[in-house]
Amino acid sequence: MNQTKLFFSSLLTCALLASCVGLTNNSATSGDVYSGKKAKYIFYFIGDGMSQPQITMAEKAINEPEFLQQFNTQTCNIYNIGANYQLNVKKFQSAGMATTNAENRFITCSAAAATALATGHKTTINTISKNGERTENLKTVAEMAHEAGMKVGIISSVSIDHATPACFYAHEDDRNSYEAIGQWLLKSDFDFFGGGNVRWDTYKNITKEQYFEALQNKGYTLATNLQAFKALNSNSGKVFATIPKNMDAVHDASTLPYNIDLDIQKSDDDRIVLRDFVKKAIEVLYNTDKGFFLMTEGGKIDWTDHANDAVSNIYETIALDQAIGVAMEFYKQHPDETLIVFTGDHECGGLTLGFAGTHYESAFNLMKNQTISYQEFSDQNKQFFRQEQRPTFEQTLDWIKQNFGLGDDASLPLSDYERKRLQEAYDETISKLDNQKSTLSKEEKYLYYGNYDYICVTATHILDNKAGVDWASYSHTALPVPIYATGCGADLLDAYIDNTDIPKTIMKVAGFIK
Numbered sequence: 092m093n094q095t096k097l098f099f100s101s102l103l104t105c106a107l108l109a110s111c112v113g114l115t116n117n118s119a120t121s122g123d124v125y126s127g128k129k130a131k132y133i134f135y136f137i138g139d140g141m142s143q144p145q146i147t148m149a150e151k152a153i154n155e156p157e158f159l160q161q162f163n164t165q166t167c168n169i170y171n172i173g174a175n176y177q178l179n180v181k182k183f184q185s186a187g188m189a190t191t192n193a194e195n196r197f198i199t200c201s202a203a204a205a206t207a208l209a210t211g212h213k214t215t216i217n218t219i220s221k222n223g224e225r226t227e228n229l230k231t232v233a234e235m236a237h238e239a240g241m242k243v244g245i246i247s248s249v250s251i252d253h254a255t256p257a258c259f260y261a262h263e264d265d266r267n268s269y270e271a272i273g274q275w276l277l278k279s280d281f282d283f284f285g286g287g288n289v290r291w292d293t294y295k296n297i298t299k300e301q302y303f304e305a306l307q308n309k310g311y312t313l314a315t316n317l318q319a320f321k322a323l324n325s326n327s328g329k330v331f332a333t334i335p336k337n338m339d340a341v342h343d344a345s346t347l348p349y350n351i352d353l354d355i356q357k358s359d360d361d362r363i364v365l366r367d368f369v370k371k372a373i374e375v376l377y378n379t380d381k382g383f384f385l386m387t388e389g390g391k392i393d394w395t396d397h398a399n400d401a402v403s404n405i406y407e408t409i410a411l412d413q414a415i416g417v418a419m420e421f422y423k424q425h426p427d428e429t430l431i432v433f434t435g436d437h438e439c440g441g442l443t444l445g446f447a448g449t450h451y452e453s454a455f456n457l458m459k460n461q462t463i464s465y466q467e468f469s470d471q472n473k474q475f476f477r478q479e480q481r482p483t484f485e486q487t488l489d490w491i492k493q494n495f496g497l498g499d500d501a502s503l504p505l506s507d508y509e510r511k512r513l514q515e516a517y518d519e520t521i522s523k524l525d526n527q528k529s530t531l532s533k534e535e536k537y538l539y540y541g542n543y544d545y546i547c548v549t550a551t552h553i554l555d556n557k558a559g560v561d562w563a564s565y566s567h568t569a570l571p572v573p574i575y576a577t578g579c580g581a582d583l584l585d586a587y588i589d590n591t592d593i594p595k596t597i598m599k600v601a602g603f604i605k
Contacts, residue, residue: 123583125599130430130579131382133236133601134418137208138411139201139255140393140439142570148401148444148560149408150178152455161459162406166353169364170413179416180433183575185585189593190571191437194223198569201393202266204436204590205258209233209386211595219254219263219272228262232594235603236384237281242376244283244383246368248407249390250345251333252276252289255436259386269293277305282383283375284311285332285368287346287390306331316360323371330375332368336361349391349464350406365389365414373421382428384601387414395465396439398543399562401555402461404442422578430579430600434593435572441563446556453559460496460503461554468494469544476524484517487546495550509553516545541565 138145152158153176163172193203194213206214206221210229214222220229237243247256252272257263261275269290276284291299303313314320314332323330336344336356353362369387376383389411395404415433422429444453463471475482475490482490491513492498498505505513519536522529523545529536540548542565555561574593576584580600584593598604 124605125580125583127600128427128579129602130597130600131428132421132425132430133241133382133384133597134415134421134429134431135208135232135384135386135597136411136415136418136431136433137205137255137386137388138392138408138433138435139249139388139390140396140437140567141389141408141411141435142438142442142572144438144442144444144570145392145396145404145408145435146178146180146573148442148455149405149412150176150181151444151453152405152458153409155456155459157456158405158459161462162409164354165351165406165462166364167362169353169362170366170409172409178412179419180412180575182419183431183433183577183581185574185576185581187574187576187584187586187588188571189434189574189588189590191590192569198567199437200266200567201254201436202258205255207590208434208436208594209258211591211593211598213591217264217266219261219266219268220258221262221264225264231259232597232601232603233259233281233384233386234279235598236601237279239601239603240381241601242282242378242381242383243279244285244372244376244385245281246283246285246365246372246386247287247388247390248347248365248410249388249394250287250290251284253287253390255388255390256386267293270295270297273297273302277309280309281329283330283332283372283385285330285372286365288333290345292345303331317358317363320363320367320371324374325377327375332371334361334363343466346391349395349403349466350410351403351462351464352467355463355467365410366417369414369417373417385418387411389414393439396442397541397565398465398551399440399541399548399555399565400465400551401442401558401560401562402458402551403464405458419577426578428579430581430597431577432584432593432597433575434590436590438568438570438572439564439566441568441570443561443563444559446559446561448556449559455558457496457503457554457558460499461494461551463494465543465547465551468547468550472544472546476520481521481524484514487517488513491546491550495554497550497553503554503557505553512549512553513546516540516549519545537565 191199193199195215200216202217209231212229233243245256252269254266257272260279261272273289311329311331312327392407418431496503574584583596
């Protein structure tokens with residue numbers, strides 16, 4: 092029987108059993124010697140901040156005709172998804188779950204989680220592929236693949252020196268040591284880096300021009316626009332591929348755009364999506380000799396979780412699933428030599444598919460009304476409120492209606508309570524701009540708004556709640572994450588295990604360890 096079909100019905104049972112006995116089933120790595128077909132081509136997909144709620148929400152929303160139509164519009168029909176869309180992960184052979192705790196904290200961070208997923212070892216918070224005491228470098232599955240003669244690729248929708256991608260090629264005490272991580276990238280000699288750029292806003296001792304020159308001196312072909320990207324092929328050698336948007340020294344400019352904002356990018360140069368990078372990586376890495384290892388991260392799933400922006404989260408989850416679809420097409424051509432693994436590093440936001448105010452009802456079709464990411468709205472909102480004559484509350488409500496549909500009496504009328512929440516967010520915004528004392532305590536302000544734009548996060552909360560979705564946090568949670576696998580050795584991951592067991596299983600199936 093298809094194990095994926097059984098997964099959803101057994102999810103709660105597995106979680107309860109594991110919590111009751113305090114143990115996980117480590118059968119995949121408890122000394123068993125793998126005797127199956129060796130994986131020559133390995134795809135490792137990581138949804139940062141992603142657990143089952145994010146996957147289920149995306150699947151339900153994309154199958155709402157009105158939302159699907161808006162999704163295709165916002166993404167410039169790049170994906171051109173049709174009706175009755177089935178997530179690619181639902182087609183996998185095996186499904187399991189993994190615990191995510193760090194060595195020194197129950198709720199992990201991205202660095203500790205990615206270290207576990209890259210090396211098979213627990214570590215401490217903010218540590219990049221080193222042991223908990225930060226005295227020893229931990230070898231990663233990507234480094235093992237490189238030593239075995241496989242070509243290696245690393246892709247992320249956020250900056251390529253961010254915690255998750257960094258844990259596959261760097262070894263640093265602190266995830267925020269971006270410039271040092273960038274030097275590890277240069278030393279790695281990996282064959283393909285794609286997606287986001289490095290964090291120029293943090294580099295002190297080298298300019299972006301000097302860094303690109305260093306990459307070229309290391310033999311990398313640079314592709315920083317669509318024309319150069321399309322020209323890449325199996326004869327390009329080592330590749331560093333990104334998009335023009337990333338050239339500015341701005342935090343979010345070192346990343347791929349949010350998929351919901353693709354329609355407002357300045358050109359097609361800035362519309363190279365995660366799926367495109369996976370396709371191109373296969374073209375560059377594919378060989379009939381030693382094979383390849385490719386890790387791909389959907390990093391902005393996590394960022395939208397932190398901001399409690401459910402609609403943008405759906406766009407990012409579907410974008411990662413589309414990238415997985417590229418690997419599935421490759422798998423069909425090489426079914427006896429390929430392993431695809433998809434998991435999350437941790438859950439973020441405490442996403443709940445259900446809201447007290449809607450009782451048992453959900454209305455994912457309402458999410459069609461949001462046409463902009465929290466980041467884009469917040470950036471525009473800053474300009475909106477910097478005008479010489481500040482907007483009135485009524486003008487602000489019109490601005491919210493334009494971007495979230497809230498206040499449209501025909502489809503999304505605001506209740507008195509919801510209007511009051513927006514009024515309070517507006518008043519807090521004005522008070523902050525005028526350096527006036529808030530009427531809220533520090534605790535109240537954080538619970539209401541986190542560290543986000545007051546008006547934006549209030550609007551996303553109201554829209555999400557109307558759709559029947561709610562959030563518990565602006566931070567990570569300890570929820571276990573799903574594991575989906577197909578291909579060589581996939582059955583080994585059909586279990587309730589620890590996240591450190593995932594790379595150990597990959598290492599076994601690839602023949603790196605016994």
